[in-house]
Amino acid sequence: MASPASDDPLRGAEGLKDAVVSGSGTLGEYIEWLDSYGVQVGTMHFSAWSALVVVAVIAGVIVISRLGGKLAHWMLGKVTGLDLTQKLLAEKLVSITIWALAILVGIDILGIDLTALTVFSGAFGLALGFGLQKTFGNLLAGIILLMDRSIKPGDVIAVSDQSGRESFGQIRKIGIRAISVITRDKKEYLIPNENLMINQVENWSYSARDVRVKAPLSVAYATDLALAEELMLQAARETPRVLETPEPKVLLMGFGENGIAFEIRFWIVDPEEGISSVRSDVYKRVWHLFCEAGIHIPFPQREINISNIEQLEDLVDGLKGRKRDERKSAS
Numbered sequence: 001m002a003s004p005a006s007d008d009p010l011r012g013a014e015g016l017k018d019a020v021v022s023g024s025g026t027l028g029e030y031i032e033w034l035d036s037y038g039v040q041v042g043t044m045h046f047s048a049w050s051a052l053v054v055v056a057v058i059a060g061v062i063v064i065s066r067l068g069g070k071l072a073h074w075m076l077g078k079v080t081g082l083d084l085t086q087k088l089l090a091e092k093l094v095s096i097t098i099w100a101l102a103i104l105v106g107i108d109i110l111g112i113d114l115t116a117l118t119v120f121s122g123a124f125g126l127a128l129g130f131g132l133q134k135t136f137g138n139l140l141a142g143i144i145l146l147m148d149r150s151i152k153p154g155d156v157i158a159v160s161d162q163s164g165r166e167s168f169g170q171i172r173k174i175g176i177r178a179i180s181v182i183t184r185d186k187k188e189y190l191i192p193n194e195n196l197m198i199n200q201v202e203n204w205s206y207s208a209r210d211v212r213v214k215a216p217l218s219v220a221y222a223t224d225l226a227l228a229e230e231l232m233l234q235a236a237r238e239t240p241r242v243l244e245t246p247e248p249k250v251l252l253m254g255f256g257e258n259g260i261a262f263e264i265r266f267w268i269v270d271p272e273e274g275i276s277s278v279r280s281d282v283y284k285r286v287w288h289l290f291c292e293a294g295i296h297i298p299f300p301q302r303e304i305n306i307s308n309i310e311q312l313e314d315l316v317d318g319l320k321g322r323k324r325d326e327r328k329s330a331s
Contacts, residue, residue, distance in 0.1 A: 053110065054110065057106045057109055057110055058106065060106070061102045061103060061105070061106040064098075064102050065095075065098050065099045065102045068094075068095075068098040068102070069091075069094070069095040069098060072090075072091055072094040072095060072098070073091055076090055076091050076094075088146055088152075088153065088174060089143065089146040089147060092142070092143060092146070092176075093143075134192075134194065135176075135177060137194045138176070138177045138178065138192050138193040138194050139176050139177070139193070141192075141193035141194045141196065141197045142174055142175070142176065142177075142179075142193040144197065145174065145193060145196060145197070146174065150201075150203070150206065151171065151174070151179065151196055151201070151203065152171070152174075153171050153172065153173060153174060154170065154171060154205070155170070155171045155203055155204075155205045155206065156168055156169070156170050156171075156203075156204040156205045156209075156211075156271045156272050157169065157171065157181065157201055157202060157203050157204065158201075158202035158204070159181055159183070159189050159191070167183050167184075167185070168183065168184075168204065168271065168275070169181040169182050169183035169184070169187075169189060169272075170182060170272040172188070174193070177192065177193065178190040178191055178192045178193060179191050179193060179196065184272075184274050204271050205271070209269050209270070209271070210243070210246075210267050210268070210269055211267065211268055211269075211271040211275075212265060212266070212267050213265070213266055213267070213268060213275055213278060213279055214263055214264070214265055215263065215264040215265075215266075215279050215282050215283065216253070216261065216262070216263050216264075217232065217261075217262050217263070217264060217283075217286065217297075218256060218258065218259035218260060218261050218262065218297065218298055219259055219260050219262065219290075219295060219296070219297060219298065220259050220260075220295075220296045220297070220298045221259060221260060221298075222296075223260065223295050223296070224295075225252070225260070227293060227295070228262070228290075228295055229250045229252075229262070231286065231289040231290060231293060231295070232250045232262065232264050232286055233248055233249075233250055233264075234285075234289060235264075235282055235285035235286040235289055236248035236250075236264055236266045236282055236285075238285055239266075239278065239281045239282050239285060240281070241268050241270065241273070241278045241281070242266045242267070242268060242278065242282070243266070243267040243268060243269060246267050248264065248265065248266035248267075249264075249265045249266075250262055250263070250264055250265075251263050251265065257300075258298040258299065258300050259297070259298030264282060264286075266282070
């Protein structure tokens with residue numbers, strides 16, 4: 001008949017206890033005391049000592065895996081032959097490998113007999129597989145995104161909030177489950193990696209960081225168009241963040257209800273610093289130049305045509321007479 005120790009699914013804890021008991025009497029008595037508090041399930045024995053060993057091994061696996069990940073991050077940071085995306089991909093693969101090896105070593109140290117837990121581990125593995133399906137999908141999606149370099153830290157992408165308003169933000173990090181995108185409002189969006197694989201993504205810096213900005217503007221109909229166009233180009237060129245190449249352009253977009261519509265188009269290379277801010281700088285410079293040149297920006301105006309002036313005069317006279325009567329009655 002097999003002994004309880006031989007059927008113990010945590011043979012590592014039993015072996016460690018035997019080694020300590022044979023080497024140290026005092027410590028062995030303490031371990032024997034811990035081992036006496038437990039339950040017997042069939043031929044399997046679970047005690048306080050077994051639980052303490054399991055907790056210690058799990059803590060050791062976590063600490064060693066984290067230290068191994070930090071060491072890999074430090075060593076890959078010293079490598080100069082890889083770009084940022086390749087370093088991040090290598091770091092994630094190394095971290096996954098370290099965690100897998102640490103877990104296997106922990107199982108071996110505990111001496112867990114997986115065959116004794118076949119039925120339970122099968123059911124638990126099936127439930128775990130369904131529960132972590134999205135997690136593994138996001139993990140694989142993150143690795144694929146890093147491999148094809150379609151998304152990488154530092155890229156500027158367009159994001160939408162729950163109300164549907166679109167904004168943009170810079171990718172701060174790519175995690176196991178999601179990427180972190182921080183906007184100009186200091187709001188941080190956590191977007192699952194799988195969403196970036198199956199949905200359309202607007203990446204402003206995929207192949208180049210240059211972004212074109214449009215600034216619509218109107219001038220009055222009496223304006224010298226050549227002068228207005230030259231001043232708008234001057235305003236764009238004098239704005240610090242606007243690129244010299246490609247050159248800014250001014251296009252006449254149409255004749256509106258209140259004025260002539262133009263559009264200033266210019267390029268920037270740092271969209272993460274804000275689009276509205278550089279557009280505001282251009283508008284401010286345009287305003288100062290227009291004021292110096294006497295060019296007016298139109299505002300809504302309406303003309304009223306009265307076909308029967310006699311009826312209007314009768315109405316005015318009637319109102320005046322009514323006011324006189326009210327004054328007399330008041331006095």
